[in-house]
Amino acid sequence: MTELLTSAQMRAIEQTAFDLGAATGAELMERAGQGVVEAILASFPDLEHGSRRAVILCGPGNNGGDGFVVARLLKERGWTAECFLYGEADRLPPDARANFERWSVLGPTTDFNDWRFALRYGVGSNGAEAPTLVIDALFGTGLVRPLADDLDRALRELDAAFPKGTAKRVAVDAPSGLCMDSGRPLVPGAKVELPLKQDMTVSFHRLKLGHVLSEGPESCGAVRVADIGLDQAALRAARSELRETLGAAVTRAIPRAYELRKGGEDAPGVHKYDYGHALVVSGGPGHTGAARLAARGALRIGAGLVTVAAPGSAMTECASHLTAIMLARCNGASDLGAILGDERLNALCLGPGLGVGSATRDMVMTALGSRRCCVLDADALTSFAGSAPSLFAHLHSRVILTPHTGEFARLFPDIWAKLTDPATRGPAYSKVDATQEAAARAGCIVLLKGPDTVIAEPGGRTVISAASYDRAAPWLATAGAGDVLSGMITGLLARGVWPVTAAEIATWLHVEAARRFGPGLIAADLPDLLPAVFREIGV
Numbered sequence: 001m002t003e004l005l006t007s008a009q010m011r012a013i014e015q016t017a018f019d020l021g022a023a024t025g026a027e028l029m030e031r032a033g034q035g036v037v038e039a040i041l042a043s044f045p046d047l048e049h050g051s052r053r054a055v056i057l058c059g060p061g062n063n064g065g066d067g068f069v070v071a072r073l074l075k076e077r078g079w080t081a082e083c084f085l086y087g088e089a090d091r092l093p094p095d096a097r098a099n100f101e102r103w104s105v106l107g108p109t110t111d112f113n114d115w116r117f118a119l120r121y122g123v124g125s126n127g128a129e130a131p132t133l134v135i136d137a138l139f140g141t142g143l144v145r146p147l148a149d150d151l152d153r154a155l156r157e158l159d160a161a162f163p164k165g166t167a168k169r170v171a172v173d174a175p176s177g178l179c180m181d182s183g184r185p186l187v188p189g190a191k192v193e194l195p196l197k198q199d200m201t202v203s204f205h206r207l208k209l210g211h212v213l214s215e216g217p218e219s220c221g222a223v224r225v226a227d228i229g230l231d232q233a234a235l236r237a238a239r240s241e242l243r244e245t246l247g248a249a250v251t252r253a254i255p256r257a258y259e260l261r262k263g264g265e266d267a268p269g270v271h272k273y274d275y276g277h278a279l280v281v282s283g284g285p286g287h288t289g290a291a292r293l294a295a296r297g298a299l300r301i302g303a304g305l306v307t308v309a310a311p312g313s314a315m316t317e318c319a320s321h322l323t324a325i326m327l328a329r330c331n332g333a334s335d336l337g338a339i340l341g342d343e344r345l346n347a348l349c350l351g352p353g354l355g356v357g358s359a360t361r362d363m364v365m366t367a368l369g370s371r372r373c374c375v376l377d378a379d380a381l382t383s384f385a386g387s388a389p390s391l392f393a394h395l396h397s398r399v400i401l402t403p404h405t406g407e408f409a410r411l412f413p414d415i416w417a418k419l420t421d422p423a424t425r426g427p428a429y430s431k432v433d434a435t436q437e438a439a440a441r442a443g444c445i446v447l448l449k450g451p452d453t454v455i456a457e458p459g460g461r462t463v464i465s466a467a468s469y470d471r472a473a474p475w476l477a478t479a480g481a482g483d484v485l486s487g488m489i490t491g492l493l494a495r496g497v498w499p500v501t502a503a504e505i506a507t508w509l510h511v512e513a514a515r516r517f518g519p520g521l522i523a524a525d526l527p528d529l530l531p532a533v534f535r536e537i538g539v
């Protein structure tokens with residue numbers, strides 16, 4: 001199970017450790033510094049065979065204190081190290097100050113304002129003197145406002161002086177300037193990118209939200225988590241708000257979901273209707289592909305039956321592509337209402353390829369009026385741009401909205417603005433905050449897509465499905481991948497899986513399927529990759 005912490009939760013765990021007498025600040029700082037050095041040497045063993053010169057940028061808080069520990073430990077291993085302090089030594093917090101003092105007997109600390117890296121290290125004229133390791137220990141979880149202009153400028157200068165690849169860049173806990181509650185850069189003015197991106201970021205105890213949300217993964221490079229002995233304290237600290245990425249917890253939930261039988265016990269003679277009947281509503285001729293992708297996703301994930309409801313004019317087109325999937329004629333809301341007279345249709349999917357306009361709005365209203373489990377995606381969402389409240393008035397707890405960011409912005413323009421206006425304070429408004437606010441307003445589950453998909457229930461549980469680092473699947477950004485996801489969720493709903501669980505499991509499987517395939521993936525491949533994933537996780 002992967003837990004993600006907010007900065008405040010991390011501080012609460014630290015405080016619990018102090019209260020329990022389980023650790024002192026000095027001990028935690030020492031373990032943090034050790035963790036960073038161990039992670040560096042394990043990840044970049046070649047550094048030990050190079051010139052072993054390190055530059056350590058230390059900030060005014062405890063992140064800077066960690067930096068002084070790293071400098072000392074590297075020095076003790078025979079490295080040449082030099083620290084630059086942004087701030088005044090006299091004003092460092094006590095543990096950081098103590099480590100500054102310990103470092104000061106071993107090596108130099110230069111005032112940050114005195115540096116000019118390119119000149120100081122003779123880059124270009126005397127490459128031998130250049131550092132092979134640059135440690136960013138300026139700010140961690142305590143960053144509360146944008147980097148000052150001078151600091152931002154200096155870091156951009158450093159970035160230019162030592163382009164990525166010339167020296168390894170390692171951040172202590174966080175790339176400086178990144179808000180660890182949102183993954184959003186806190187940088188001056190309208191700049192949107194962090195001045196310095198890292199090769200690796202070493203976090204402590206657990207990843208923070210900022211490591212996986214928004215710009216986090218791109219800014220952090222790789223991530224490692226160093227154990228600093230806080231497990232006991234973490235168990236005692238309040239856990240209710242902890243958010244989890246989808247990992248082992250979901251892998252455990254999937255077999256359970258597949259044990260679900262509408263008819264009750266896992267009895268012999270289970271009928272296909274026991275696995276539910278999903279209905280995917282299709283657009284007209286030339287626009288049926290998206291619904292067919294969704295339908296195949298629903299069938300492969302295990303719905304007992306799947307029907308595509310298409311306008312009469314698109315029946316031939318659909319029939320020529322579908323075999324195991326059934327077809328029903330549906331020329332609009334009134335036909336849909338009649339089709340839904342069949343109580344066995346227990347999960348609906350509307351939106352992929354459906355077309356934007358009043359016909360779609362009417363069908364959505366019919367679907368919602370039936371009170372079935374329902375996934376609304378794509379055109380079913382865009383059709384309510386400018387009239388979102390009329391949609392929200394009819395949503396209920398068994399509905400899942402699956403917008404990508406564009407669709408989200410159309411339905412929740414004010415929330416989107418909060419998420420995309422430059423962040424001026426930490427903790428910055430995050431994608432988690434935005435999805436939770438949207439779910440509360442809509443009164444249903446909202447799944448906001450992306451490499452950092454967030455799934456939130458109104459006022460309830462929120463999870464992040466992070467397709468980053470060792471779960472990266474950038475090739476999922478391909479036309480139709482979202483349609484397949486909608487269908488997969490619908491298929492699980494048909495099987496009777498609890499809606500938020502269906503959304504979580506389908507999102508996890510979607511990424512796993514993409515990872516099995518790798519580059520070259522197209523959306524049509526996704527459903528057929530599911531059986532291999534199922535076999536692997538023992539379903």
Ligand SMILES: NC(=O)C1=CN([C@@H]2O[C@H](COP(=O)(O)OP(=O)(O)OC[C@H]3O[C@@H](n4cnc5c(N)ncnc54)[C@H](OP(=O)(O)O)[C@@H]3O)[C@@H](O)[C@H]2O)[C@@H](O)CC1
Nearest residue numbers: 014028029061062063139140141142143144145146147173
């Ligand atoms: N929690 C734990 O269990 C453990 C935590 N550990 C380490 O401690 C780190 C957190 O330390 P932290 O709380 O001292 O915060 P940190 O990130 O050093 O910066 C805060 C300082 O910067 C200031 N400041 C803020 N923004 C600013 C800006 N834009 N420009 C200028 N100044 C700014 C702010 O003060 P202010 O000026 O707001 O009064 C404050 O002085 C954490 O990331 C990890 O590395 C480990 O040792 C092991 C265990």
Ligand SMILES: Nc1ncnc2c1ncn2[C@@H]1O[C@H](COP(=O)(O)OP(=O)(O)O)[C@@H](O)[C@H]1O
Nearest residue numbers: 404449450451467473476477479480481482483
């Ligand atoms: N860089 C990425 N890494 C992992 N998954 C991604 C990435 N970009 C997009 N996705 C996923 O791919 C799918 C794309 O869906 P969507 O934007 O609706 O596309 P479409 O409308 O073409 O189906 C979503 O599930 C989204 O979470």
Ligand SMILES: [K+]
Nearest residue numbers: 136138139174
């Ligand atoms: K840092």
